[in-house]
Amino acid sequence: MSFTIPTAADLYGTRSAPAYVPSAASAPEFARQGRVINPGPPWHPSSPLFWMGALIALTFGLIGVATEVHVGPLRAAGKVGS
Amino acid sequence: MATTTRAAQPQVNLQGAMVPQSAINPQLFMALTRRLSFQNKSITFGGLGAATDFVEIPKVGILSAVTLQFDGTLTVTLNGGTVATTGLWPYDFVSRFRFAANGLTNLINASGWHIKAREIMQRGDLNDRAITRGVGGASPGTQITSGSLSLANENWGVGQGVTAIAGGTYAVQLSFKLPIAHDDVYLTGAVLAQTSATDLTINIDYAPLANLFITTGSPTIALTGAWSVQPTAYSIPSGPDGGVVLPDLSHLHSLVQSQTSSIQNAENEIRLAGQGVGRQTMRMWFRTINGATRMPLAMNATNYGNVAWRYGSNDTPEVYPSGRSLAVANERMFGNDMGGLEGFGIFDFVNENAFRDTVDQGAATELRLVATIQSGVTLSNPQFEYVQELLVPGAVSAAA
Numbered sequence: 121m122s123f124t125i126p127t128a129a130d131l132y133g134t135r136s137a138p139a140y141v142p143s144a145a146s147a148p149e150f151a152r153q154g155r156v157i158n159p160g161p162p163w164h165p166s167s168p169l170f171w172m173g174a175l176i177a178l179t180f181g182l183i184g185v186a187t188e189v190h191v192g193p194l195r196a197a198g199k200v201g202s
Numbered sequence: 203m204a205t206t207t208r209a210a211q212p213q214v215n216l217q218g219a220m221v222p223q224s225a226i227n228p229q230l231f232m233a234l235t236r237r238l239s240f241q242n243k244s245i246t247f248g249g250l251g252a253a254t255d256f257v258e259i260p261k262v263g264i265l266s267a268v269t270l271q272f273d274g275t276l277t278v279t280l281n282g283g284t285v286a287t288t289g290l291w292p293y294d295f296v297s298r299f300r301f302a303a304n305g306l307t308n309l310i311n312a313s314g315w316h317i318k319a320r321e322i323m324q325r326g327d328l329n330d331r332a333i334t335r336g337v338g339g340a341s342p343g344t345q346i347t348s349g350s351l352s353l354a355n356e357n358w359g360v361g362q363g364v365t366a367i368a369g370g371t372y373a374v375q376l377s378f379k380l381p382i383a384h385d386d387v388y389l390t391g392a393v394l395a396q397t398s399a400t401d402l403t404i405n406i407d408y409a410p411l412a413n414l415f416i417t418t419g420s421p422t423i424a425l426t427g428a429w430s431v432q433p434t435a436y437s438i439p440s441g442p443d444g445g446v447v448l449p450d451l452s453h454l455h456s457l458v459q460s461q462t463s464s465i466q467n468a469e470n471e472i473r474l475a476g477q478g479v480g481r482q483t484m485r486m487w488f489r490t491i492n493g494a495t496r497m498p499l500a501m502n503a504t505n506y507g508n509v510a511w512r513y514g515s516n517d518t519p520e521v522y523p524s525g526r527s528l529a530v531a532n533e534r535m536f537g538n539d540m541g542g543l544e545g546f547g548i549f550d551f552v553n554e555n556a557f558r559d560t561v562d563q564g565a566a567t568e569l570r571l572v573a574t575i576q577s578g579v580t581l582s583n584p585q586f587e588y589v590q591e592l593l594v595p596g597a598v599s600a601a602a
Contacts (some may be wrong), residue, residue, distance in 0.1 A: 125228040127450045128390045133557045134453060134482045134593055135564070 216451050217596045218304040219397040227441065228388075231449040234439035238263055242431035247274060250295065250425055251410035259402035263435035264449060265395040266383040268404060270299075274427020276359045276372040283419020286341075286365040289497030291414045292358045292376060293318050293351075295425065298407040299380055303393045303454070304400040310380055312459040316487075316589050317378050318351045319546050320457065322538050323485065324381065326553060329538040336361025337543060338497075341368065349543030353377060363497050374427065380404065384455040384484060384593060389436065391455025391593055394448070396438055404431075413496065453593040456481075461587045465490065469508060469574040474590055477569055481592045483561040484552045486511065488571055488588035489545035492581060499579065501529040501541025507574035511549050513566040520549060521572070547573070563592075 128134045162169035177183045186199040211222035240262075248255045259268060278285050293314030301310035312320075322328050335350040335358060336343025343361030352358065359372035384391035395402055406429070415423050441447040460475045474486065490499040499505040506525025512518045522528040529541035532548045540546040549571075551559040563569065571588055575581065 125232050125449075126388060127228065128453045128593060131385075131388060131390060131556055132482055132484070132552075132560050132593055133562065134560075134595075135480070135562065 215596070216448070217394050217400075217454065218306075219394055219399045221394075221448065222445060224443075225441070225446050225448050226450065227447050228449045230441060231436075231439065231447045234441075234447060235264075235449075236437040236439075238435045238437055239432060240435075242433060244428050244430045247272065247425070247427040247429060248408065250408050250414065252408060254408075255406040255429065257404040257406070257429070257431050259395065259404065259431075259433050261395050261397065261400055261402065262433070263396050263437045264389060264451070265303075265393045265402060265433060265435045266386055266389055267434040268301075268380045268382060269432040269434070270378045270380065270404075270406075271430045271432070272374065272376045272378075272427055273430070274374045274425055276374050277422075277424045277426075278360075278367055278369050278372070279422045280369040281419060281421050283417055283421040284365070285367040285421050285423060286416045286495075287360055287363060287367065288414055288416060288495050289363045289491065290315070290409060291360070291362050292374065293378075295409055295414055296378070296406055297409040297413075298405070298459075299378065300405040300407065301380060301382065302401070302403050302405075303382075303395075304402075306454065308456075308458055309454055310382070310457045312457055312589055313587075314376075314378060315351070315544065316457075316459050316587070317380065319487070319540060319544065319548075320381065320485075320589070320591065321379050322351060322540070323487075323536050323548060323550060323553070324385070326537060329536075331538070336364055338363045340364065340366045346543065349539040351538075351540075351544055363495055369421075374425065381455060381457065384453075384591070386434075389449050389451075391453055392436075392449070392451060393454070394451050395435060416494065452596055453482075454596055456592040456594050457589065458592075459587060459589045461585050463583070463585055465573070465575060465581070465584050465586045467575050467577045467579060467581060469572060470586070471512065472571045472573070472586060472588060474569045474571065474588065476590065477563050477567070478594075479564040480595045481563040482594075483563060483566075483569070483590065483592055484556070485548060485550045485591040486569075486571065486588065487546055487548040487550075488573060488586060489541075489547065490573070490575070491545075491585040491587060492579075492583070494582065498543075498545030499575075500543065501525040501532075501545055501547050503527075503576075505576055505579050506547070507576055508572065509547055509574065510572040512570045512572055513561075513568055515568075517566075518572070560593075 188197040213220045214223045296314040333354050337346050338344050341364040343364035357375040359374035383389050439447050503524035503526040509528045510518050510521035528547045532540045
């Protein structure tokens with residue numbers, strides 16, 4: 121004869137189950153479901169860190185970008201950084 | 203050499219401790235566990251109105267109950283004066299038992315009389331019939347044989363609410379069972395004690411002498427004694443894979459007493475403190491302490507008119523036309539007179555069919571108790587005491 125031990129929900133009609141907390145091992149599952157965005161390495165343009173670094177470098181003159189455009193007699197030039 | 207890596211197990215938060223989800227197996231736990239009942243270190247009673255006594259419970263197994271037995275001596279020296287007891291004697295000499303687990307304070311927070319009443323409600327087969335006690339009148343008091351909520355193996359020393367107590371020495375032996383788990387059968391609400399993440403403590407607060415005794419002249423009254431502490435726990439067995447096996451500990455048991463003095467000779471609607479979504483009401487009960495003698499108002503038609511519980515805007519699922527009607531229903535439910543003497547009025551949702559009757563506070567909001575005090579009752583310093591007995595999700599603190 122088998123006898124099943126009832127849970128609190130079976131006995132008392134409680135609705136809440138034990139709180140499920142994902143362990144480190146199950147974290148990639150969440151990433152695949154899009155709940156965590158993987159930004160990639162910091163040297164890749166998809167990373168916010170890449171753009172923050174570029175902005176800092178421009179601010180302090182560590183790098184510079186210059187360009188010049190000619191259209192007929194018109195000429196426009198721009199420069200950021202040193 | 204080839205090595206194998208054991209996959210990490212999903213973890214669950216069980217009452218603040220992280221355990222493998224696979225460890226929760228009530229069926230296997232019940233088959234393999236062993237009941238443990240052991241003696242804790244006894245403590246000396248600190249004295250009435252004195253600082254709180256403090257009990258630390260060993261971190262062993264799954265804790266389901268703690269039995270506290272008081273063995274003491276009451277010494278009355280009249281010095282030409284008189285001594286009488288109030289209605290709070292004897293069990294409310296403990297004004298509060300307070301149990302805390304893993305930082306969740308006030309899981310249990312109730313006085314001695316309420317702890318005694320709850321034990322009778324829960325067990326069903328426990329009653330006080332044919333146990334003689336003195337209640338009211340001149341000491342040793344009018345002898346009653348029903349409704350005292352006491353055990354034959356207890357000794358009140360002197361009666362409840364009795365006058366003209368003779369000088370002398372009286373043995374006082376009282377026993378309280380703190381219900382850590384809501385039910386001792388399936389251990390619903392039990393506490394995972396065997397973890398370093400847990401601290402299990404019981405604080406025992408005492409009533410001042412003036413709450414228990416009424417004196418004239420300058421008699422001296424001394425209550426001395428000691429507590430023996432007997433926890434009941436269940437061993438944590440090992441499963442077939444070598445890991446631990448645990449029962450369903452998804453909920454904690456909350457038993458919290460509150461009170462208000464704002465009652466009058468009319469219908470009183472008292473909103474219950476500490477309500478919240480996820481909490482399941484097992485029982486709620488009340489009584490009114492009144493007058494200088496601090497005797498409870500008997501649950502009868504003379505003292506109470508309509509008694510009910512209510513929720514939402516005005517939903518009143520259960521209403522009894524008088525205190526007597528509720529007292530009769532309670533006696534029928536519990537096999538014991540809960541209200542005739544000690545004044546308890548109880549709305550119980552567990553004893554018949556808990557799955558059907560318990561109240562989900564997420565669906566029944568704004569819970570209130572309704573108690574109509576009859577116009578003929580002289581209210582003097584009344585204290586309306588009420589208790590909620592709940593199951594609360596394990597990671598949530600108890601009612602306020």
